[in-house]
Amino acid sequence: MSDVDVSRRRAWLMAARPHTLPAGISPVVVGVGIAYALGVFAALPALAALVGALLIQIGANFANDYYDAINGADTEEREGFTRVTQSGMIEAAEVKRAMYLTFLAAMVVGLYLVYVGGLTIVVVGLASIAAGIAYTGGPFPFGYHGLGDVFVFLFFGVIAVVGTVYVQAAAYAPALPLAPPAGTLPTAAFVASVGVACISTAILVVNNLRDIETDRRTGKYTLAVRIGYTWSRVEYVALLVVAYLVPCWFVANGFGVATLLPWLSLPLAASVARTVCRHDDADHLDPALTRTGQTLALYSVLFAVGVAL
Numbered sequence: 001m002s003d004v005d006v007s008r009r010r011a012w013l014m015a016a017r018p019h020t021l022p023a024g025i026s027p028v029v030v031g032v033g034i035a036y037a038l039g040v041f042a043a044l045p046a047l048a049a050l051v052g053a054l055l056i057q058i059g060a061n062f063a064n065d066y067y068d069a070i071n072g073a074d075t076e077e078r079e080g081f082t083r084v085t086q087s088g089m090i091e092a093a094e095v096k097r098a099m100y101l102t103f104l105a106a107m108v109v110g111l112y113l114v115y116v117g118g119l120t121i122v123v124v125g126l127a128s129i130a131a132g133i134a135y136t137g138g139p140f141p142f143g144y145h146g147l148g149d150v151f152v153f154l155f156f157g158v159i160a161v162v163g164t165v166y167v168q169a170a171a172y173a174p175a176l177p178l179a180p181p182a183g184t185l186p187t188a189a190f191v192a193s194v195g196v197a198c199i200s201t202a203i204l205v206v207n208n209l210r211d212i213e214t215d216r217r218t219g220k221y222t223l224a225v226r227i228g229y230t231w232s233r234v235e236y237v238a239l240l241v242v243a244y245l246v247p248c249w250f251v252a253n254g255f256g257v258a259t260l261l262p263w264l265s266l267p268l269a270a271s272v273a274r275t276v277c278r279h280d281d282a283d284h285l286d287p288a289l290t291r292t293g294q295t296l297a298l299y300s301v302l303f304a305v306g307v308a309l
Contacts, residue, residue, distance in 0.1 A: 011089040024057030026300035031164025033304025042171035055106035060132035062099035067136035118177035157197020165189040195246035198239040199296040210285040261306035265298040
């Protein structure tokens, strides 16, 4: 096996950005916990939701790598994790093809979820794929216009958690419903989604905080570029505060004190927040990006276990 082959496999792994995958897995984990607590857990829809979420996450990562390169947002001055298109490790056309193939695979998985959840899943699935492309591609890439935080909050938080609960609950109703069956969109799912959405968005905040200077020079006006270092840090801390307040709603609504288990991840969250508030260089913020992802993963597992108990 040659070094070239190893290098190429590593390049594709870098393009998939495994450090971002907690943002795809965590909403499904929380959605499974909520479904179990409400007595509507269904293994096969949950598994399909997980695979679909990961495929959309990876497809969005390919899209981001490709469009940032061709739009000139990725340059040699950019700090942080290597982008394979900009660096020339993989041809742009190959990355674009991989993006479309990955989204196609997500659609194939989605066919089963459409059978379970009906028209609602068609709308949500197509919107998720379109948003993954439009984040950095298309005539109005909203990641370049300060809307990336909203995108992550909605699609990797609210929609992902609620959608996971929905397909499990819908499995107990007649197949191919034209509208969500009664009881398939519980309030608890929406509230739980806010915690995941906040920490998922915090991951993006760290990424954009690190890239403020290079993004500004290349015309990529993320929210961090628009509001600056201080307010980006305020946003980061506020997102964490809201996430850790979410379990209180579950205690107040009879789910039991076990739903406070996510608080066990607070020391990690506080440690990362200190780093984010004190530093703006890649040497500190790249590890903070990874550790925010770890915070999300730990928070989500603890949340799922706590609410299920």
